[in-house]
Amino acid sequence: MTKPWHGEKPQICVAHAHYDLKAEIEKRGLSLPCEQVNNLESFKKIAANAEILVVSMLWKNHILDWAPNLKLVQSVSAGVDHYAHDMFRERGVHLCSAQGVNANAVSDHALGLLLSLSRRLYEARDDQKKTFWRPTSTNANDRLQELNSKTVLVVGFGGIGSRVAALCQAFGMNVIAMRRSISKKSPDNIKMITKNDFLKTLTEVDAIILTCPLTSETFGLVNAQAFAAMRPDAVLINVGRGKLVDEVAMVEALQQKKIAAAGLDTFFEEPLSKSSPLWNMENVIVTPHAAGETQFYERNVVDILLHNIQALENGTP
Known part of the structure; x- marks a missing residue:
């Protein structure tokens, strides 16, 4: 040839x-x-x-x-x-x-953000700089969280999403995964949904992890309506694309405590503007589109x- x-x-x-x-x-x-x-x-x-x-x-x-x-x-x-x-x-x-x-790297990063939010490692780092020894809270709701038995929605089930799901299962989490269609055989112990069930499913989950590509169907997927559906103790992780999320609606949801926290590696405009309120939010972890770094x-x-x-x-x- x-x-x-x-x-x-x-x-x-x-x-x-x-x-x-x-x-x-x-x-x-x-x-x-x-x-x-x-x-x-x-x-x-x-x-x-x-x-x-x-x-x-x-x-x-x-x-x-x-x-x-x-x-x-x-x-x-x-x-x-x-x-x-x-x-x-x-x-x-x-x-x-x-x-x-970089499927391994992005998956690791997503779990790192989820663990950092559940164990509030960002607070520990801030306290370390202040030489502050945080006492254990008498209120169980204010204590650090375990991932075991929590439910996570993984949006996108390609190479990255499927590995994120496996890692979440290793921590004892219940996994729901969203993909464009569910004609393929579903993996064991993972509930599969399509976009039609997205908003309804948000009411059931403790965390949502975005790993899907940006398309006309996923642009602005997590909008004001989605944040209104999420539970106030839920967290958002985005290692997909910034434009999957309505950033204005997300800032409002975080400020008004409609959701508990966010771990963000991608943003609507990059680099993230120095004027963005996300930089200074205590319940937000910002990483500079570094999830794929390895x-x-x-x-x-x-x-x-x-x-x-x-x-x-x-x-x-």
């Missing part, structure tokens, strides 16, 4: 400011020609020869005009909603998601990239 490249091996360009993917590619010993740049200006100078581009947030759709030889764009993140899919189809360029690249990121991305290169060469993209 004729390979889709001009030469024996593809010309790879990595455009990323943080991950040293070139070094990881070279470690594999495959002698793949690769250049790495950390900004768009540098990429524009070498774009004409690029046949494969590995990129994420540096992506702009006009890059397709710079790189006439481009055959494949490998995103280093699972989300590809910021790419113009129609332009890719028109030009015959393959767009590859890195789905699963020491294994380069390794995982290159594994996916090499798989996709092989698939394209074999004619099975």
Whole structure:
């Protein structure tokens, strides 16, 4: 079969400011020609020869005009909603998601936020800075919480959502999972719902964890109506996309104690504005879209990239 490249091996360009993917590619010993740049200006100078581009947030759709030889764009993140899919189809360029690249990391982060809220570790850190030894409360409702026997709704049941569900079950939680359809066989001990039952289910759960992608169906999913349905002792965890949540409604719900707390890794606009009230809320943990961060990121991305290169060469993209 004729390979889709001009030469024996593809010309790879990595455009990323943080991950040293070139070094990881070279470690594999495959002698793949690769250049790495950390900004768009540098990429524009070498774009004409690029046949494969590995990129994420540096992506702009006009890059397709710079790189006439481009055959494949490998995103280093699972989300590809910021790419113009129609332009890719028109030009015959393959767009590859890195789905699963950080499923373990994001799942760990979601559970970390949930545990931090239930055990109020954020309060402990604040007390530590004040050298304050908090006494045990005589009111049972004011004490630290256990996860065991609580009910969690995991929204999205792909690689991340299914692992979050398994971790929650390991802590003795009852898991409800929401997916687009439930035609597939449901996992053991997990109640599956669709969006039709979303609001009703919110009245039953102690926590909601968002792991789903951003689509026209999920944009603003957690809105004022959803917050009104949630219990006042419930918590919200978002490791999905910021625009899954109506941020104004969330701030109001937190301020008015319609919900107990939130652990947030993604926001409607990023970076989160310094003027946002979320920064200073005692019942909110803010992390800077870091849930997917892992020491294994380069390794995982290159594994996916090499798989996709092989698939394209074999004619099975």
